[in-house]
Amino acid sequence: MNTIDGARDGAADARRVLLVDDSVDAAQAMSMLLETLGHDVRMLHDAAGALAIVDAFQPEVVILDIGLPVMDGCELARLLRARPSTRDALLLALTGYGGDADRQRALDAGFDHHLVKPVSFTDLEDLIARSFGPDRTRNV
Template identity: 50%
Template sequence: MRAGFEVPASGTREKAKERMVRFDDRMDDNEDVVVWRPIQYAMASHRRVLVVDDYREAADALQMLLAADGFECRALEDPFAVCEMACDWQPFAVVLDIRMPGLDGLELARRLRADPSTSHMLLVACTASASRDDRARAKAAGFDAHCAKPLTPERLLRVLESAAALHATGPS
C-alpha cells in the first residue's frame, strides 16, 4: 500500500519513526489518502484540529469522530473565518474542504502557508475533488496530505495520530 498508514507504537522514538506515516511524492495512485510531506515534530505540540467544510453536517460529523479519538476539535463552515481562528487557536492540523463558496480550500491553504504563525500547521485536503490534477493542485497550494471523499475515517485518524505520537516521543 503506497500510503501505508500505521499508528506509531508507544515507546522509543526509533519505534515511532519506524511506524510513521509514509509519504509519497507521486499523485497517480488510487489510495483515498496521500501524504506528500513527512510529519514534523513541531506540528503536534497538542491535539487540536480545525475542521473546515461549508457543509455543516460533514464538519460536525468529523468533529465528533476526532473528539471521540481524543482530539480537541473545532469545526467551521465559514471559510472566511479560518485564518483568524487558526492564528488565534493554533491547531496542529487543519482539515479543509476544497470546494467552498467564496473562498476555496486551495486559497486558504496558500494563505495559511504564507502566514508565519500558521505556516507550520499540518494541512489536510478532505474533498471529493480527487483526480490526479486535483491532487497536484492541492499539493501546489501547500497541502501536506489529501483525503478523498467519501472519506475512510480511520486513515485520516492515522495521519493525525502519527503527528500527535511523534510529538509525544520528542524530537530526534
C-alpha cells in the same frame, strides 16, 4: 494509543484541529469523531471564519474542504502557509475532487495530503498520528 472502544488512553496524542467544511452535517460528524479521540476541534464552514481564529487557536492540524464558497480550500491553504501560526500545521485536503490534476493543485497549494471523500475515519486518524510521530509522513 487507542483503547478497545476507540477512546484515547491519554491526551499525549491529542491535537488542536481546525476543520473547515461547508457541509454542516459532514463537518459535525467529523468533529464529533475527532473529539471522541481527544482532539480539541474548532469547526467552521467558510474561509473567513477560519482566518479569523487561526492565530488565537494555533491549530496543529487543519482539515479543509477544497470546494468552499467564496474562497476555495486551496487559496485558504496558501494563506495559512503564509501565517506563522499555521506555517507548520499539518494541512489535509478533504475533498470530492479526486483526479490527478486536483491532487497536484492541492499539493501545490501547500497541503500535506490530499484525501478524497468519503475518507475512512480510521485512515484519517492513522494519518494524523503518523504525521506527528518519529517517521513524519508529509506531502504525499
